[in-house]
Amino acid sequence: MDSSKEPPTMYLDDFQPKVPVTLVEGLKWKELLAFPAFQTWKSTLKTSLSNQKFSDHALHDTPYKLRSIKIQSFDKFDPKSETLNFVKMDALVSNDEKPPKRLPGIVFLRGGSVAVLMIVRPTDSPEERWVIMTEQPRVPAGSLSFMEIPAGMMDGERxxxxxxxxxxxxxxxxxLQDRDLIDMTKLAVQGHEVLDDVKMAMYPSPGGCDEWISILLWEKEIDRQQIETLKGKLTGNRKQHEMITLRLLNYERLLEVGGRDAKTLAAWSLYEYLKRTGQLP
Structure with a gap:
């Protein structure tokens, strides 16, 4: 027997009782523990489970526990790296009823992202508003020309x-200068207190994915000629196989295209709400 081979099951000792974690072939235990998305997920869940102790919690009388985790698959952008980018797992969370009730626990871990609503106004006509969009291949959506607001994964960045x-x-x-960016999600939700340690961000698919997106705003008046140079510009990080074409959309018609993209739809909603309530300059 190869003693250097990772055991199929390890244990999370920051839960009581310890939670068995069944690994998948090729995944190292230290890689999983170092994965920022996994760290955030288990920390948030641990807090949520502990909040069941409060008498006014909806699940106080029949509290749930994390029983086990089974890693089903993982992916790395760089196969030679020890850095994980995606993990799919089955988390067993159930109560002590007879028979026990289980909460849906198929989880796709990818971590946080950031997206920016970029609005430019021509200096010679500041009442005009144009939104900078990116058009690029998005194979999961089956599209080679999907349009969305600029965004990217946090990759553990804080x-x-x-x-x-x-x-x-x-x-x-x-x-850009970071001082010119406004975190619209944080601004909108900071007045609503929640028991859980969920992020002050937008969760596009909380029923199956941990991803949270902070949606920021950058709005400036710039020279019209500079605006024109952005149209159809080719950009992207070629090392990450990004093939991006810039598009400018009239703000008043943004949702005709952007309505397909959850980030764009959420950004528009936040912008309109914060403008209406006077929370944006």
């Missing part, structure tokens, strides 16, 4: 504005 600046430079070719 500086949301810094990551947004980086993504905009790569995808749009513009160098």
């Amino acid at each position: 500086n949301i504005r810094g990551k947004a600046v980086q993504e905009i430079e790569e995808e749009v070719g513009m160098k």
Whole structure:
């Protein structure tokens, strides 16, 4: 027997009782523990489970526990790296009823993302509003020309504005100042207290994926000629196989195209709400 081979089952000792985790072939235990999305998920779930102790919690009388985790698959952008990018797993969360009730627990872990609604106004006609969009292949959607607002995965990065600046430079070719970015999701939800440690961000598919997206706003008046140079511009990080074409959409018709993209739809909704309530300059 090869003693260096990872055992098929390990245990999370930050839960009581310890939670068995069944690994999948090729996945190292240290890789999973270092995966930021997994760290955030288990920390958030642990807090949520502990909140059942409060008498006014909906599940107080029949509390649930994390019983086990089975890793089903994983992916890396770089196969030679020890850095995970995606993990799919089955988390068994059930109560002590006879028979026990189980919560749906198929989870696709990918971590956080940041997206930016970029609105430009020509200096000679500031009442005009144009939205900078990216058009690129999105194979999961079956499209080679999917249009959306600029966005990117956090990849463990904690500086949301810094990551947004980086993504905009790569995808749009513009160098922004992080002080000019407004976190619209945080601004909108910060007044609503929740027991769980969920992010002050938008969760596009919480029934199956952990992904949360911080949606930021960048709105500026710039020279019309500069706006024209953005139309049809080819951008993207070629090392990451990005093939991006920039498109400019009239803000008033944004949802005719952007309504297919959850980030764009959420960004529009946040922008309109925060403008209406006077929370945006």
